[in-house]
Amino acid sequence: xxxxxxxxxxxxxxxxxxxxxxxxxxxxxxxxxxxxxxxxxxxxxxxxxxxxxxxxxxxxxxxxxxxxxxxxxxxxxxxxxxxxxxxxxxxxxxxxxxxxxxxxxxxxxxxxxxxxxxxxxxxxxxxxxxxxxxxxxxxxxxxxxxxxxxxxxxxxxxxxxxxxxx
Amino acid sequence: xxxxxxxxxxxxxxxxxxxxxxxxxxxxxxxxxxxxxxxxxxxxxxxxxxxxxxxxxxxxxxxxxxxxxxxxxxxxxxxxxxxxxxxxxxxxxxxxxxxxxxxxxxxxxxxxxxxxxxxxxxxxxxxxxxxxxxxxxxxxxxxxxxxxxxxxxxxxxxxxxxxxxxxxxxxxxxxxxxxxxxxxxxxxxxxxxxxxxxxxxxxxxxxxxxxxxxxxxxxxxxxxxxxxxxxxxxxxxxxxxxxxxxxxxxxxxxxxxxxxxxxxxxxxxxxxxxxxxxxxxxxxxxxxxxxxxxxxxxxxxxxxxxxxxxxxxxxxxxxxxxxxxxxxxxxxxxxxxxxxxxxxxxxxxxxxxxxxxxxxxxxxxxxxxxxxxxxxxxxxxxxxxxxxxxxxxxxxxxxxxxxxxxxxxxxxxxxxxxxxxxxxxxxxxxxxxxxxxxxxxxxxxxxxxxxxxxxxxxxxxxxxxxxxxxxxxxxxxxxxxxxxxxxxxxxxxxxxxxxxxxxxxxxxxxxxxxxxxxxxxxxxxxxxxxxxxxxxxxxxxxxxxxxxxxxxxxxxxxxxxxxxxxxxxxxxxxxxxxxxxxxxxxxxxxxxxxxxxxxxxxxxxxxxxxxxxxxxxxxxxxxxxxxxxxxxxxxxxxxxxxxxxxxxxxxxxxxxxxxxxxxxxxxxxxxxxxxxxxxxxxxxxxxxxxxxxxxxxxxxxxxxxxxxxxxxxxxxxxxxxxxxxxxxxxxxx
Numbered sequence: 018x019x020x021x022x023x024x025x026x027x028x029x030x031x032x033x034x035x036x037x038x039x040x041x042x043x044x045x046x047x048x049x050x051x052x053x054x055x056x057x058x059x060x061x062x063x064x065x066x067x068x069x070x071x072x073x074x075x076x077x078x079x080x081x082x083x084x085x086x087x088x089x090x091x092x093x094x095x096x097x098x099x100x101x102x103x104x105x106x107x108x109x110x111x112x113x114x115x116x117x118x119x120x121x122x123x124x125x126x127x128x129x130x131x132x133x134x135x136x137x138x139x140x141x142x143x144x145x146x147x148x149x150x151x152x153x154x155x156x157x158x159x160x161x162x163x164x165x166x167x168x169x170x171x172x173x174x175x176x177x178x179x180x181x182x183x
Numbered sequence: 184x185x186x187x188x189x190x191x192x193x194x195x196x197x198x199x200x201x202x203x204x205x206x207x208x209x210x211x212x213x214x215x216x217x218x219x220x221x222x223x224x225x226x227x228x229x230x231x232x233x234x235x236x237x238x239x240x241x242x243x244x245x246x247x248x249x250x251x252x253x254x255x256x257x258x259x260x261x262x263x264x265x266x267x268x269x270x271x272x273x274x275x276x277x278x279x280x281x282x283x284x285x286x287x288x289x290x291x292x293x294x295x296x297x298x299x300x301x302x303x304x305x306x307x308x309x310x311x312x313x314x315x316x317x318x319x320x321x322x323x324x325x326x327x328x329x330x331x332x333x334x335x336x337x338x339x340x341x342x343x344x345x346x347x348x349x350x351x352x353x354x355x356x357x358x359x360x361x362x363x364x365x366x367x368x369x370x371x372x373x374x375x376x377x378x379x380x381x382x383x384x385x386x387x388x389x390x391x392x393x394x395x396x397x398x399x400x401x402x403x404x405x406x407x408x409x410x411x412x413x414x415x416x417x418x419x420x421x422x423x424x425x426x427x428x429x430x431x432x433x434x435x436x437x438x439x440x441x442x443x444x445x446x447x448x449x450x451x452x453x454x455x456x457x458x459x460x461x462x463x464x465x466x467x468x469x470x471x472x473x474x475x476x477x478x479x480x481x482x483x484x485x486x487x488x489x490x491x492x493x494x495x496x497x498x499x500x501x502x503x504x505x506x507x508x509x510x511x512x513x514x515x516x517x518x519x520x521x522x523x524x525x526x527x528x529x530x531x532x533x534x535x536x537x538x539x540x541x542x543x544x545x546x547x548x549x550x551x552x553x554x555x556x557x558x559x560x561x562x563x564x565x566x567x568x569x570x571x572x573x574x575x576x577x578x579x580x581x582x583x584x585x586x587x588x589x590x591x592x593x594x595x596x597x598x599x600x601x602x603x604x605x606x607x608x609x610x611x612x613x614x615x616x617x618x619x620x621x622x623x624x625x626x627x628x629x630x631x632x633x634x635x636x637x638x639x640x641x642x643x644x645x646x647x648x649x650x651x652x653x654x655x656x657x658x659x660x661x662x663x664x665x666x667x668x669x670x671x672x673x674x675x676x677x678x679x680x681x682x683x684x685x686x687x688x689x690x691x692x693x694x695x696x697x698x699x700x701x702x703x704x705x706x707x708x709x710x711x712x713x714x715x716x717x718x719x720x721x722x723x724x725x726x727x728x729x730x731x732x733x734x735x736x737x738x739x740x741x742x743x744x745x746x747x748x749x750x751x752x753x754x755x756x757x758x759x760x761x762x763x764x765x766x767x768x769x770x771x772x773x774x775x776x777x778x779x780x781x782x783x784x785x786x787x788x789x790x791x792x793x794x795x796x797x798x799x800x801x802x803x804x805x806x807x808x809x810x811x812x813x814x815x816x817x818x819x820x821x822x823x824x825x826x827x828x829x830x831x832x833x834x835x836x837x838x839x840x841x842x843x844x845x846x847x848x849x850x851x852x853x854x855x856x857x858x859x860x861x862x863x864x865x866x867x868x869x870x871x872x873x874x875x876x877x878x879x880x881x882x883x884x885x886x887x888x889x890x891x892x893x894x895x896x897x898x899x900x901x902x903x904x905x906x907x908x909x910x911x912x913x914x915x916x
Contacts, residue, residue, distance in 0.1 A: 076472040079378075079464050099448050110473050112411050112461040116404055134433050141454065142429040145394040149260050151459045154436070154452040159404040162444075163319035163335065164369070165342025166362035171318060172370060173404025173451075 022097045023181070026130050029100025033157025034169070035177045045124070045182050046070050049089060052178045054120050058082055059089030060109040062124060067182075077110065088118030092179070095130035096137045099156055102179065103137070106151040115155075121174040123155075127183045189611075189650045189862040197865050199526045203339035204869065207331065207523035210338045214514040215849070217445015218566065224447065225437070235434040236570045239505035242426050243495055249392045249425045250486065256395040261458050262482035266422070267300075269489050274305040277384075277417055280483050284415050286311055286381035292399070292406035293317035294386025295333055295508060296487055297419045299531045299544060302384070314376045316405035318369050325352055331524040333533055334443050334510040339523050373405070378466035383409035387420040388507065389435060390484070393428045395456055397484075400439055402450040410455055414463045415481045422486045423495075423504040429454075435507060438568035443509035457482035494543040499579040503539030505569040512536050512563035512573050517821075517850035517870045518556045527556045535563045539576040542583070551584040555863070558854030559727050560821035561764065575772055581729025585612065611650040612728035615856035619720035619737075622693040625660030633659045652864040658694045658895065665692045665699035669715045674707065681711035681796060684748045685789075688759045689720050690891040698906075701913040702758050702789050708914045709793055709801040714753070718744045721762040726769060727855050738765070738773040742782050755786040758907070760823035760890050761855065763788050767826065788823065790889075790908050794831040797838075806912050809840030815911070816881035818846045818874060818897065820890035821854070832889060832908045839912060844881045848874035851888070853896035867896070875900040885911060 027037045040048035050070040058081055059073040073089055074081050090111040094103035102123055106112040115121050131137050141152060159173030169175050222228045242249060254264040267273035281289060289311055291297065303313045315324045319337040323330060326348055330336030337345070342362050349359050349368065359365050385406050387397040397418055399406045410416055426432065432454070440446040458480035462473040494500045513519045513534030516527070524533025529541035529549035535557055542550040557577035564572060585608035608616065625633070646653045666687055683706055691699040706713050722737030745755060757763040766786040770779045787795070797803045815836060819829035829845070836843050852870030857863055878886055878901060886905045888894045894905040 076474045078470050078472050079466045080469040082464065082473065083466075083469075101448060101452075106411075106455075106459050106461040108460055108462060108474060108478065110462050112407065112459070113464050113473065116407050116411065117464075134437050138430050138433040142393075145391075145396050145429050145454065145456055149394060149456045151396070151453070151455045151457075151461070153407065153454065154448075155450065156448045156452075157450055159402070160450050161318050161366060161403045163317070163322065163337055163403075164345055164362040164365040165340075168362050168366040170370070171366060171403035171405070172316070172373070172408055 022130055022132050023127055026095050026097040026100060029097065030179060031100075033100060035100070035157055035179060037179045037181055039181050039183060041183055042066065045180060048180055049122060049124065052122050052180070053089070054086045056081070056085050057087035057089060058085040058114050058118065060091070060107070060111050060114060062089075062091060065091060065124070065126070067124065075109070077114070082113055082117050085118050087120045087122060088114040088116075088174070089122045089124070090115045092123040092125040093129065093152070094137055094140060095125050095179075096134060096154070097130055098133040101154045101156040103141075104153045104155050106153070112151075112153070116173045119170065119175050121158075121177045122180060123177065124180045124182060127181050186650065189860075192862040193865060196522060196526050196863070199522050200866065200869055203331065203523050203525060204521055206341045206344075207339050208520050210335065211332075211514045211520045211523070214335075214444045214510070215520075218442055218511060218514065221441035221445050221447050225441070231434045231437055232568055232570055235438055235568055236505065238426055238431045238434065239569050243423060243501065243504050245427075246422065246425065246495060249427060250422060252392040253390055253395065253425050256392060257482070257484055260395045260456060262395070262484060264484045264486060266486045267488065270300040273300045273419065273485050273487050273489075274302055276485060277302055277419070278306060278309050280415065280417055281306060281311060281382050282309070284381055284481075286415070288312040288314065288376065288380050289382045289384055290314050290316050290377055290380040290409050290413070291320075291384045292386070292401065292409045293320050293336070294384070294419055295531065296386050296421050297384065298330065299489065300419070300487060302419065314373070314380070316373050316377060316409055318366065318403060318405075321369060321373065322348065325349070329525070331528070331533065332510060332513060333508050333524070339525065377408050377412055380413045382415045382417060383413045384417045384419065385409055387418050387424055388439070389432055390420060390425045391427070391429050391432065392425055396429055396454050397457065398432055398436070399451070399453040399455065400436075400449050401453065402446075404451060407451060407453055410453070410457070410459060411461050412464045414479065415483075416457055416459075417483045417485060418457070419485045419487065422488055422491050435568075439507055439509050442511040442566065442568040443514070490544045497543075500539055500543050500576065502571045503536060503543055503576060505571055506536050506540070507569060509568060510534065511566040511568065515562045515566040515849055517560065517562070517848065517852060517873070518558065518866060520849075520873075521866055521869045522556070527553050529553060535573040535577065536571065538580045539573075542580045547580070547584055547587060550580050554580050554584060558850065558857045560850040560854055561825040562821050562849045565825050575769070578726060578729055578731065582731045585609070585729050608728055608730055611860060612730065614651070615859070616725035616728035616730045616733060618724040618856070619689045622660065622689040626662060626664050626693045630659075630662065646861055650861040651859050652861040654864060655859050655899070658690075660693050661696045663696065665696045666715055666717065668696065668700060669703065672703070674712055676707055676710055676712045678712045679710070681706075681709070682751075682753045683711045683713045683756045683792070684745065684753045685713050685715050686718060686755055686757045686762060687715050688757070688762045691758045695891060695894075695907070698758060698910055701907070701909040702756075704913040705789070705793055705806065705909050706756065708805040709796045711796065714748075716744070716748070721765040722773070723761050723765050724855065726765070731773070734769075735773045738770050739778070741766075742770070742774060742778045745782060749781050749785050753785075754792065755782065756789050756792045757786060758789050758909070760788060760820040760826070760828070764822040764826060788826070788828045788831070790835055790912070791828050791831040793912065794835050797835070803838060805914055806839055807914055812842060813840070813885065814842045814881070814883040815844070815885045815887050816846070816878045816883035817843050817908075818848065818851060818878065818888045818893055820888065820893055821850045823889050835912060836908060841911065844883065846874055846877045848877060851890075851893040851896040853892035855892055858892070858896060868900075871896050871900050887911065
């Protein structure tokens with residue numbers, strides 16, 4: 018991954034008030050833990066070789082989901098020119114976990130950042146046709162201006178952290 | 184339209200401007216400025232628009248095939264597709280799905296198509312609770328009002344009004360005041376509704392035939408909750424939303440937020456391939472992990488025809504189906520900025536493109552209610568991400584509305600209206616549509632005709648009979664027309680490199696003769712050989728009244744009169760931008776290509792032409808130069824800006840030492856005859872006040888504008904003279 022693309026991704030993401038935190042594979046569990054505001058729910062990141070941070074409830078009940086402040090999920094892709102991340106829905110509940118909580122922590126591999134929208138759709142096209150999965154391109158926190166001024170946290174998260182794993 | 188109808192229409196518009204105008208104006212202008220800033224960041228904006236346009240053209244062309252493919256794909260994915268012929272059919276199906284689920288509560292995310300079929304009322308009368316979860320829609324549900332904007336439905340309500348509404352309706356313990364407080368209150372209230380929902384209903388911005396994916400463009404996250412929480416998902420979408428593949432979404436995703444609310448991208452672009460693989464969140468079973476049970480979601484796509492397949496067969500309305508409902512045409516429209524969708528809208532849709540939608544899905548009657556509010560200024564054309572010729576759709580619908588009205592021909596107007604309309608556009612439209620004849624008579628009898636037209640009794644008769652607002656002065660006709668003056672004038676330059684036909688439009692020829700003389704002097708000073716033959720009116724006036732047959736016969740006259748000159752190597756130079764827009768744009772709709780193309784290729788705006796001559800080596804020093812640091816407040820003409828010609832004027836004026844400041848008002852509000860019409864006078868002035876404020880703020884030595892309407896309006900508002908740029912550039916005597 019070209020460092021220029023990563024830099025651009027960070028610049029764009031920050032425009033939406035999203036924090037980007039760099040982590041190596043070794044310290045990623047600890048980095049996530051530091052950003053958590055308890056109680057937290059999340060998905061297992063074992064598939065990515067990441068140990069679960071303490072205090073994160075996986076496979077939550079509706080009550081745990083409702084009471085959680087932080088949700089930890091992974092992002093499949095970053096789009097540098099927009100500062101967007103691709104959140105894939107799955108049977109672990111990534112979608113409600115990233116949506117119901119006030120604070121969303123998304124874990125993204127630096128190598129999964131693409132330059133622009135055409136490049137991301139090259140990936141999405143093949144992926145959606147073959148898997149028939151669903152993906153949300155999320156850019157910044159949930160927002161609305163319907164009440165007369167821009168407010169973050171309309172129905173979804175008020176704040177978002179992206180943990181960038183190198 | 185009768186005198187009484189005009190008065191009540193004027194009253195309706197006035198009331199809306201008073202109650203909603205400020206909030207609508209502030210919000211739409213904000214979106215519009217955001218659009219300019221956001222699209223400027225795209226290097227390939229124009230090619231993205233071309234791409235988006237091509238995808239829609241292809242998809243609508245192949246629509247039946249794509250609908251079949253989409254149906255197969257969704258069934259393969261485990262969902263159901265129902266194609267509803269009309270509103271009743273759709274509502275019946277949706278009700279059945281809900282009844283099968285024993286649904287008590289349906290939650291919805293924002294969908295204009297669901298507004299079109301009025302599904303909320305239908306389900307409510309079947310005993311179900313329907314909750315809008317988009318905050319703007321929810322405000323309207325609480326207030327029991329209709330959307331005033333297709334993207335931001337509560338745009339007509341200020342924060343203070345929403346606070347009052349919530350405080351009175353919900354009586355919260357602590358009074359709500361800030362946007363943050365209102366939003367968090369709504370979030371909590373709606374979360375409770377979402378938790379107990381049985382069915383979630385969404386729209387769909389796009390549907391991909393290859394994967395069965397629906398794109399939802401949102402910012403709040405309510406659509407995600409609507410899809411994720413309940414186990415039954417109904418999506419309601421017009422058949423035109425289908426595109427071939429996932430990759431086809433890319434240009435739209437890049438354009439839709441920028442074009443609409445001026446956001447580079449909205450917070451969430453959901454690409455759901457339902458039934459989604461996410462576990463449902465059953466709050467009735469709060470202590471069982473959401474991942475525990477089987478995922479047995481139901482998904483129903485209700486594709487709505489409701490007139491769309493007929494629109495597809497209609498050569499003039501087909502383009503409407505390319506619309507992605509971004510709202511750019513609303514936000515950029517000067518009239519919409521003043522009144523919003525409660526005046527500039529029909530049963531469901533609002534803004535410029537709404538004429539096409541309403542005519543197609545609800546019928547001509549509802550389109551007729553607001554279609555006149557499109558003045559044809561064309562500012563929406565460059566704003567539209569799928570390049571729809573929205574003014575043309577408005578013109579076509581106006582023509583069809585005219586055809587439905589059987590108006591008795593009035594003796595007074597008939598002599599002045601030798602049009603070729605076979606049906607009745609009404610007296611007011613015919614009077615303005617036949618302005619050319621009016622101008623000829625006016626000049627022949629000037630100055631008597633001016634005294635008569637502007638005398639108090641005439642003004643009253645004109646207002647009562649034809650709806651010409653008495654507060655407007657009729658333009659003064661000149662006895663010595665530009666052509667008469669030119670007949671006695673000797674051209675200093677023989678034929679050579681720049682042979683020019685200066686097009687004598689009726690305004691320049693009969694009224695604004697000084698600017699015509701200045702145009703001649705300017706072109707001759709730079710070395711052009713100028714002729715001014717007799718040429719018909721361009722047809723702009725009848726076209727703006729929806730009199731397409733008359734406009735076409737004008738177009739035919741103009742092209743046959745100018746053809747010998749074009750073939751002989753003359754360039755056609757035009758003073759009035761709206762006439763140039765006819766020659767280079769509208770004529771394409773009216774004439775065969777072989778008549779349209781040569782004229783379009785050889786026509787220029789007057790300052791654009793002068794700029795070209797200077798760039799090719801003509802002596803710029805022959806032109807007038809600013810005396811010291813003279814300043815200009817400049818308002819370009821709306822159509823001139825759409826054609827991209829503003830820059831020639833500002834650059835040339837600056838090269839001659841003037842300090843030019845330009846307005847960013849989209850239109851002056853006069854827009855041809857619009858501001859003369861009794862029922863629209865107040866709106867025209869309201870639109871003009873935005874420009875007036877900017878021009879006053881500039882406090883320049885000269886106020887300059889490039890169109891007749893603009894200078895008329897500016898003179899009425901500022902009560903001082905406004906010049907055409909050529910009057911400052913032409914060499915002094």
